Amino acid sequence: MLAVIQRVSEARVVIDGGVAGAIGRGLLVLVCAERGDTEAQADRLLAKLLKMRIFSDDAGKMNLSVQDVHGGLLIVSQFTLAADVSGGNRPSFTQAAPPDEGRRLYEHFVQQARAAHPQVETGRFAADMKVHLVNDGPVTIPVTMRTP
Incomplete structure (x- = not known):
């Protein structure tokens, strides 16, 4: 699984x-x-993103998690994170899960997030979405979760 996590206001x-x-x-x-x-x-x-300490404490250090600050999660599916641009100028998305599998894993992720965190909002899988954000910091962290 791939993710890009952005701390937002x-x-x-x-x-x-x-x-x-x-x-x-x-x-x-x-x-x-x-x-x-x-x-x-x-x-x-x-589990990693819920505990990731990327919010500032009173001393200004990134020491608090989204759970610590009672922040929200906005979860958006984005298959383009799997883009491979090594073969030319047009990205290849062959590493992305097939749509049915991608949807199943996305929905599982959202369901688990809702069970573990009080405020979870989403986009819609495979929809044409416009994402608006105010990146706080900016703090943007790519995360890859591979099989151990």
């Missing part, structure tokens, strides 16, 4: 002119399932 996803999901302070999580990824990898990715 606010973020929202717009689909067909309407807001599908929105949060204030928290994490925008762009997530991609690759071929062969498992639910165990999705679970490990979620």
Whole structure:
């Protein structure tokens, strides 16, 4: 599983002119399932991002997690994270999970997030989405969760 995690002061996803999901302070999580990824990898990715200490404490140090600051999660599927540009100018997405498998793992990830965290918003799998965000910092962290 691949993810790009952005610390935000606010973020929202717009689909067909309407807001599908929105949060204030928290994490925008762009997530991609690759071929062969498992639910165990999705679970490990979620555990990692919920505990990742990337919010500032009173001393200004990145010492607090999204759970510590009671922030929101905005989870957006993004198969383009699996892009391979090594063969030319047009990205190849052959490493991305097939759509049915990608949807299953994305929905599992969202379901687990909702069970573990009080504020979870989403985009919509395979939709044409407009993602608006105010990146706080900026703090943007790529995360790869491979089978151990």
